[in-house]
Every structure is written in structure tokens, then in C-alpha cells.
Amino acid sequence: MTGLKQKLLERVDPDLEAIESALVENLTPQLELVKQTAGHLIFSGGKRLRPLLIVLSARICGHESSFVARLASTFEFLHTATLLHDDVIDAASMRRGKAVAHSIYGTPVTVLVGDFLLARALSTVAETRNPKIIEIVASMTEEMSQGEIHQLMKKGDIHITEDEYMEIIRCKTGILIQGACRTGAIFAGASQEAETALTEYGRHLGMVFQIADDILDYTAENNQFGKTVGTDLKEGKLTLPLIYAMNRARGADRRIMESVVANEDLTESDFKSLLALLEKYGGLDYAEKTAAGHLEKAKKQLEIFEPSSTRDILVTLADYALHRSS
Amino acid sequence: MTGLKQKLLERVDPDLEAIESALVENLTPQLELVKQTAGHLIFSGGKRLRPLLIVLSARICGHESSFVARLASTFEFLHTATLLHDDVIDAASMRRGKAVAHSIYGTPVTVLVGDFLLARALSTVAETRNPKIIEIVASMTEEMSQGEIHQLMKKGDIHITEDEYMEIIRCKTGILIQGACRTGAIFAGASQEAETALTEYGRHLGMVFQIADDILDYTAENNQFGKTVGTDLKEGKLTLPLIYAMNRARGADRRIMESVVANEDLTESDFKSLLALLEKYGGLDYAEKTAAGHLEKAKKQLEIFEPSSTRDILVTLADYALHRSS
Numbered sequence: 001m002t003g004l005k006q007k008l009l010e011r012v013d014p015d016l017e018a019i020e021s022a023l024v025e026n027l028t029p030q031l032e033l034v035k036q037t038a039g040h041l042i043f044s045g046g047k048r049l050r051p052l053l054i055v056l057s058a059r060i061c062g063h064e065s066s067f068v069a070r071l072a073s074t075f076e077f078l079h080t081a082t083l084l085h086d087d088v089i090d091a092a093s094m095r096r097g098k099a100v101a102h103s104i105y106g107t108p109v110t111v112l113v114g115d116f117l118l119a120r121a122l123s124t125v126a127e128t129r130n131p132k133i134i135e136i137v138a139s140m141t142e143e144m145s146q147g148e149i150h151q152l153m154k155k156g157d158i159h160i161t162e163d164e165y166m167e168i169i170r171c172k173t174g175i176l177i178q179g180a181c182r183t184g185a186i187f188a189g190a191s192q193e194a195e196t197a198l199t200e201y202g203r204h205l206g207m208v209f210q211i212a213d214d215i216l217d218y219t220a221e222n223n224q225f226g227k228t229v230g231t232d233l234k235e236g237k238l239t240l241p242l243i244y245a246m247n248r249a250r251g252a253d254r255r256i257m258e259s260v261v262a263n264e265d266l267t268e269s270d271f272k273s274l275l276a277l278l279e280k281y282g283g284l285d286y287a288e289k290t291a292a293g294h295l296e297k298a299k300k301q302l303e304i305f306e307p308s309s310t311r312d313i314l315v316t317l318a319d320y321a322l323h324r325s326s
Numbered sequence: 327m328t329g330l331k332q333k334l335l336e337r338v339d340p341d342l343e344a345i346e347s348a349l350v351e352n353l354t355p356q357l358e359l360v361k362q363t364a365g366h367l368i369f370s371g372g373k374r375l376r377p378l379l380i381v382l383s384a385r386i387c388g389h390e391s392s393f394v395a396r397l398a399s400t401f402e403f404l405h406t407a408t409l410l411h412d413d414v415i416d417a418a419s420m421r422r423g424k425a426v427a428h429s430i431y432g433t434p435v436t437v438l439v440g441d442f443l444l445a446r447a448l449s450t451v452a453e454t455r456n457p458k459i460i461e462i463v464a465s466m467t468e469e470m471s472q473g474e475i476h477q478l479m480k481k482g483d484i485h486i487t488e489d490e491y492m493e494i495i496r497c498k499t500g501i502l503i504q505g506a507c508r509t510g511a512i513f514a515g516a517s518q519e520a521e522t523a524l525t526e527y528g529r530h531l532g533m534v535f536q537i538a539d540d541i542l543d544y545t546a547e548n549n550q551f552g553k554t555v556g557t558d559l560k561e562g563k564l565t566l567p568l569i570y571a572m573n574r575a576r577g578a579d580r581r582i583m584e585s586v587v588a589n590e591d592l593t594e595s596d597f598k599s600l601l602a603l604l605e606k607y608g609g610l611d612y613a614e615k616t617a618a619g620h621l622e623k624a625k626k627q628l629e630i631f632e633p634s635s636t637r638d639i640l641v642t643l644a645d646y647a648l649h650r651s652s
Contacts, residue, residue, distance in 0.1 A: 030472060031472055031475055031476060031479070033475060033479060034472065034475055081441075085437055085438065085441060088433075088434075088437065089433075089434035089437060089438065107414075107415075108414075108415040108478055109475065109478060111411055111414060111415060111437060112411070112415065112471055112474050112475045112478065113471075113475065114441075115411060115440075115441075115444065115467075115471040115474075116468060116471040116472060116475065118441065118444060118445070118467075119444070119464060119465075119467035119468035119470075119471055120468050122448050122464040122467070123461070123464035123465045123467070123468050125464075126457065126460045126461045126464045126465075127461070129457040131452065131455040131457070131460075134452045134457075134460055135449070135452045135453070138445060138448040138449035138451075138452045139445075139449045139452075141441075141444075141445035141448070141449070142442065142445035142446050142449050144445075145438055145439075145441040145442040145445055146356060146357055146360065146442060148438050148441075149357055149359060149360055149435065149438045149439065149442065150357060152434055152435060152438065153357070153359060
């Protein structure tokens with residue numbers, strides 16, 4: 001897994017550098033406090049997956065320009081805005097191994113800085129003067145917020161179905177990743193065929209990425225309870241491994257699972273007994289297989305493009321989305 | 327004053343009806359909870375000042391269409407998004423005589439519905455496919471959020487200057503009102519001269535409106551402490567009447583004012599003693615004169631237009647902005 005990450009990083013290093021510069025440049029508000037609060041999360045080691053996808057999607061369609069990194073940075077802003085508001089909503093304490101922004105800068109500032117980043121992103125996207133891109137980004141933002149609300153409504157609901165879970169992750173993760181690939185293609189003036197292929201690649205990649213995230217929340221190697229594992233459950237988020245296993249468990253096992261989910265003061269030992277049940281009923285396997293199915297579909301989309309180093313990177317990136325350790 | 331309101335309402339009644347329909351139609355999310363939370367504030371008797379200004383500005387530039395009400399509704403959405411987040415941030419309890427949304431639907435939903443309205447507004451504005459309008463609305467949203475952050479930073483700060491106050495109200499109120507007038511003009515394909523006149527009209531009108539609001543927070547007729555009056559001070563917001571008076575007060579008077587402002591548990595009797603000092607040092611008079619100055623400038627801008635009933639309405643609306651009772 002580390003090999004995959006290393007391979008990927010070496011090949012996208014100049015792109016990541018351009019994205020970092022664009023993020024700094026594009027964070028030019030008049031107020032120092034905005035810069036600090038936004039910067040606290042933006043420069044805390046995010047993977048830059050979304051901006052990278054714009055750059056790579058544009059490149060595979062034959063486009064290179066300095067503006068593309070600027071456009072790409074807006075997707076990191078949108079992503080960050082969502083995370084800032086999410087952490088407030090979930091009353092989270094840690095994000096990427098650091099204290100969350102609202103614990104340092106307070107909830108009011110954090111909510112407003114989230115608003116600012118959302119607006120700044122849309123404002124930068126408007127600079128493209130490309131109505132199609134603007135419409136995509138605006139309606140994407142709309143769907144994302146509905147996805148968040150849907151997730152909130154389903155918090156702690158043991159009757160959540162697999163379809164509802166899929167719809168929630170499509171909105172909260174899929175749309176932005178899919179939107180990044182599609183935006184890159186449109187910005188490059190791609191053919192309809194290439195635009196569709198990249199959109200579909202992004203759609204499946206988004207599913208892979210989120211399902212892998214949800215699996216990692218049970219199985220991460222550095223498994224610190226409440227930090228690297230168990231955070232979803234602590235926040236009342238029922239994800240695929242659990243949904244699948246609960247649907248299959250009966251009798252005492254089912255009752256144990258229900259009581260663990262309902263328990264607001266989840267302990268590490270509860271979590272471990274739940275994990276054993278997830279394994280017993282094949283929840284983790286099922287989630288992994290589902291993600292692997294999307295991974296194959298994502299890679300398949302890339303076949304319409306000529307072999308190139310950019311295509312290789314997009315393939316590696318999809319593999320990495322599933323086979324990563326954090 | 328009631329006469330002015332009556333006169334205005336009679337003349338814009340069909341426009342208000344079209345705006346109400348557009349608000350209902352444009353609030354078509356997939357989730358009932360979004361509709362309820364957003365609707366709680368949207369349909370709670372707002373003045374519809376911002377959407378009305380778009381319709382009237384477009385009309386005075388010769389444009390009528392059914393889309394204009396839809397476009398206008400987005401400005402009410404932006405305004406509502408701001409209010410929802412503001413009330414969370416200020417931990418407010420009442421708005422327009424009703425319990426605030428977050429006390430009914432919870433803070434998480436309220437924050438997310440605010441995000442949704444912001445995104446929905448930008449998404450609808452994107453439908454115009456007019457890059458200039460899209461850029462204006464996006465950068466307007468950005469400036470507004472910075473204004474809110476600026477206001478938050480100045481909370482309870484007795485050293486806030488008149489200039490800082492003016493900059494805060496320009497961002498938090500002026501920009502949206504000015505943006506509404508400008509957007510109406512651009513959407514109508516107005517000449518540069520007409521666009522500038524309406525933009526300037528909006529800029530001054532915004533100042534009149536906010537300064538009048540700040541005066542009313544001290545002097546409203548139905549002066550229920552903590553409901554119709556005193557709410558700004560309770561939230562640590564120092565506004566023009568107080569800033570002016572504090573700058574002029576010395577000795578014991580100044581100390582009384584400082585202690586009232588610093589007191590987090592402001593009582594009605596504190597508030598009354600402060601009010602007497604505002605009168606003694608001419609704070610309320612000064613604010614009224616400042617607003618009246620902007621009112622004259624706003625009306626002056628309209629002189630470039632031929633006399634018409636629309637022009638009369640815009641004049642009346644400006645008068646009403648200052649001479650209203652709530």
C-alpha cells in the first residue's frame with residue numbers, strides 16, 4: 001500500500017506543488033482571522049484528491065494551463081467548507097490528527113469561514129465565465145448540502161437501508177469527486193464521449209473512496225479507538241459494513257449490535273465486540289467487494305483514452321482509493 | 327409612517343405576489359425537512375425588500391418577464407441563509423416575533439439549511455447564464471461573509487470606530503441591497519449610466535436601511551426590551567447611535583456607558599440609562615441625520631430616470647426605509 005502511495009506521489013508532485021500555490025494565492029481575504037481558520041484545516045495534510053482530479057482530467061483531454069490549478073483549488077475550498085461545517089455539526093474534536101477548527105477559533109467563526117470558502121469557491125469558478133461549469137458547481141453544492149442533511153436525518157437510525165446509505169455517500173462524497181473530473185473535462189473542451197467517461201470514472205471513484213473510508217473507520221492499522229477507528233459510530237453514522245451485517249444478524253447477535261449502536265457512550269470493548277460481529281456476518285468483506293466492483297468500473301471508463309502517463313496515474317489513483325491505510 | 331407603508335404595499339402588491347410564488351416554487355428540494363426549516367424563516371413576514379428591488383430596478387430599465395421574480399427570489403434566499411447562520415452565531419432566540427429556526431430544528435440542520443439556501447440561490451442565478459450577474463452575486467456572497475466575520479471580531483469592542491461600523495454595515499446589509507438593484511439593471515440590459523445610478527441608489531438605500539434598523543433597536547414603538555429593543559446590545563453589537571455618543575461622553579457618563587456595554591446580563595434599567603445618555607450626547611440624532619443624508623443621495627440617483635410610477639415607488643421605498651416603525 002505504501003508502495004502505491006509513493007508511486008502516486010512521485011508522479012503528481014509538480015501538480016501538487018501548483019495546487020498548493022493556488023490554494024495559498026486563492027486564500028486572499030482581507031481578514032487575517034479568515035486566513036488562519038481556513039488555513040488551519042486546508043494546510044493540515046489533505047490528500048488534494050479533488051483538485052488533482054481536475055488537473056488530471058483536463059490533462060488527459062489535452063489541456064494544460066496555469067488557470068487550471070486555480071480552478072482546481074476551488075474544489076479543495078468546497079471540500080474544506082463542508083468539513084468545517086461537518087465538524088461543528090458532529091461536535092467532532094479531531095480531524096487529520098489535529099484539534100478541529102471550531103475548538104480553536106470557536107463555532108461562530110468556523111461557521112462563517114465555511115460560508116466564506118463556499119462563496120470564494122463559487123466566485124473563482126465564476127471567473128471561468130463558462131456557464132456549464134458554473135451550473136455544475138452550483139448545483140453540486142446544492143446536492144452536497146442536501147446529502148449532509150439526509151445523513152443527519154439518518155443519524156443513529158438502525159433501519160437505514162443500503163440504498164439510503166449509497167444515496168448519502170453519493171451526495172456527500174461522490175458528487176464532488178465526480179464534479180471535479182467532469183469540470184476538468186469541460187474546461188479542457190473535451191468531446192462528449194470523454195466528458196461522460198471521466199464523469200463516470202469520477203462517480204465510481206467517489207464510491208470507492210467513501211466506502212474505503214467507511215471500512216477504514218473499522219479497520220485502520222493505527223487503530224486508536226475514537227481517533228482512527230470508531231469515529232463514525234460515535235457520531236451515529238451507520239455505514240455499509242454495519243448495515244450489511246445488521247441485515248443478516250438475528251437473535252442475540254442482532255440485539256448486541258442494536259444496543260452498541262444505540263449506546264451514546266460507546267466503549268472500546270463494545271466496539272471490539274461489534275467488529276467481531278461485522279466479520280462474522282461478512283460486513284467488511286461485502287463492503288470491500290462493493291468498493292472493488294466500483295473500482296473496476298472506474299478503471300474501465302479510462303479505456304477510451306490512449307495509453308499515457310496521465311491515464312496510468314488515474315488508474316493508480318483509483319487503486320490507491322481502495323488500497324490505502326489512511 | 328403607517329401611511330407610507332400602506333401606500334407602498336398597494337403599489338407593489340402584484341409584484342409581492344409574484345415573488346411569493348417564486349419563493350415557494352424555488353424551494354423545491356427533495357427533503358421535507360429542508361422545506362420546513364427554510365420555510366419557517368422565509369415565510370415569517372419578511373419585507374421582501376431585496377427581491378422587490380430587483381423587480382423594480384429591472385422595470386425602471388424597461389424589463390418585464392416572469393423569470394425576473396425567480397431571479398429575485400434568490401436574493402431572499404441569500405438573505406435568509408445569512409439570517410439562519412447569524413441567529414445560530416448570536417445564539418438568538420427570536421426573529422420576526424417567532425422562535426428562531428435553530429431552537430426548533432436544531433443547530434446542525436439550521437447550519438446545513440443555510441448552506442443549502444446559499445447554494446440554491448447561486449444555482450438559480452447560474453440559470454441566467456449571464457457571467458456578469460453570476461460574478462456579482464458570487465463575490466457579493468463572499469464579501470457578506472467577510473462582513474459577518476468582521477462584525478463578530480468587533481463584538482463588544484468599545485473602541486470600534488464609526489468607519490469600522492460603516493464598513494461592517496456596508497458588507498452585511500449594503501452589498502446585498504446594492505447587488506439587488508444592480509442585478510435588476512444588468513438583467514434588464516440597462517445602459518451603463520442606469521446601472522451605475524441604480525447601484526448607487528442601492529448602496530445608499532442599504533445604509534439608510536441598516537442605520538434605521540440600528541436606531542429602531544433603541545427606539546422601536548412597541549419597545550419590548552430584548553425583543554424589539556436592546557437586542558443589538560445584548561448580542562454585543564455596538565451601532566452608530568452608541569458609537570457616536572460614546573466618543574463624546576466623558577467622565578462618569580463615559581464610565582456608565584462602558585459598564586453597560588461590558589455587562590453581559592444587561593437589564594432593562596441599564597438599557598434605559600444608556601438610552602438617556604444616547605439622547606444627551608446626540609447619538610440618536612446623529613444616526614438619524616446620517617441616514618437622512620444617505621436617503622437624499624439615494625433619491626438623487628433616481629433623477630436620471632423619466633418620471634414613472636416605478637420611479638415613485640423607488641422614492642417611496644427609500645422614504646419608508648428611514649421612516650418606518652419596525
